[in-house]
Amino acid sequence: MKILDLFNLTEQQQTKLAGLGDVQVIEPQDLNDNNSKEIDAIYGWDAHAEEVLTASPKLKFIQSNSAGVDYMPLSEFQKKGIILANVSGIHAEPISETVIAYVLSFARGIVTTAAARPDKRWVGDQVRMQNYTLKNRTAVIFGTGHIGEAIAEKLQFFGTRTVGVSRHGNPVAHFDEVVTDDQGTDRAAKADFVINIMPLTPATKHFFNKEFFDEMINHPVFINVGRGPSVDTQALIDALDQYKLAGAGLDVFESEPLEKSSPLWEMDNVILTPHISGGFQEYGAEAFDILYKNLASFIQTGEVAVNKVDLSAGY
Template structure:
């Protein structure tokens, strides 16, 4: 009996051939191939998710058993309905770790060496050598989120002889972090940090985690970097902290509303770096992603189980 693997995007022929070799009964189809005659009852797996599919696949009697998210974050997916209908979920956690680490290292080095100020001064032909310069090794860097991205960053910083302080759910020890603390210690640790980097997924516990109260206790010279989720930050509170110079600098790759509206006042601040959600852009993405999917597909076809990047639907990660 033919079953469908429905994907939001196409993948190279070599990967589709691997799927056929693993399970000849599974037929790969992309969203743009769907027509009025498409049999939704045959969809057993999706690669990615579209909200348009919810009324077709998250219903009683649906054949859907597994969703492979294309991203690491799954906060935009209908998790409660997945749980209701027994749909398993896996994500792309880890694929973007090196890319996001490279992005963060670029920011850290440019900020510590005064490159951002130099670039702004260049626009005005202003020769201004009087800028704050720091050795990266002297900075207390707080990494909020010690998963694969956080570990990759901490390992790279360790190479540069920098100490990384980690924040995770319960304060468990993680390789390459000199210290780790539970999330409830965030405000206390943020008071002492020169740099605070958010890499957390979005959950009920992390929505607007970075708010006025937190920004108020941070050093006035501190840098805040967000490559996690936009909604983890109270954007209005962050903006006001930057305007009032209660916070030194922010580098933001994700936002509550994307794209960031052209008239939003964050664009006008000189102590902000805005990048358009590109920190996770990864060369050779298909190959890295398919390594996760194909391994899971083999286990699914043989035993009905998953082996990689399984998401706990209740916790959202």
């Protein structure tokens, strides 16, 4: 079993993988025309993986080091019978904490105060009476998986009503209500916070568009920690300009890095973070735990133990 390491396995981790049997870890700098044809599995994804996908008839398992896999050639995996797994689940805590940081920044006047700081304006009297608490507010969360559920749980702690939106509309813990996609816009229109954590699929590309934002009658804060292309950027900018939205917290964008010419940089009611909401110091260790479990299972059974991606659905 030869595995191409594209996510910087430590020596200790490589030793642990070797304990599974005849497992040989190949680093990208050691990849050549000969051994690229012998790769059975890949950990991570980059241009080296694209080369191996073409070269190796033995490639049958790929362990992504991310939750989203929309940047991978899923249809090619299907044709070649390749199993793909992701690291879904490890992002729930860091991303949900980021969302709470965004929400509190708007609710408690931090965004407005920060905007006044460059001009050294003391805006206490103005901001104090605009502040609000999260009790009895409503958050509509598009996506009710691990991350959506973690966000809902934290918001409920503050007394916020949580509404989930999913394809199935089935009940999920920590959501006061779960509705289907076709009901989501109606619920979002009356919300205080609209939060996107959906995966990127053909159905979710530009899901948040002009028609969606035009329906927002309660001027909610829009938060995107899902995928950038789920949002029509120009429609979002227009909605902010026209006060259809009270503000936005954005961690992902249609084009990354965000273009320096984007008006979003200059908007006082927008929080921008550079696609960091899922990051945390223990990321490598937690991702490896999933790789180890899946590789052990794959060697024994030809199947993975957890987080198998539905290649047709895209997540």
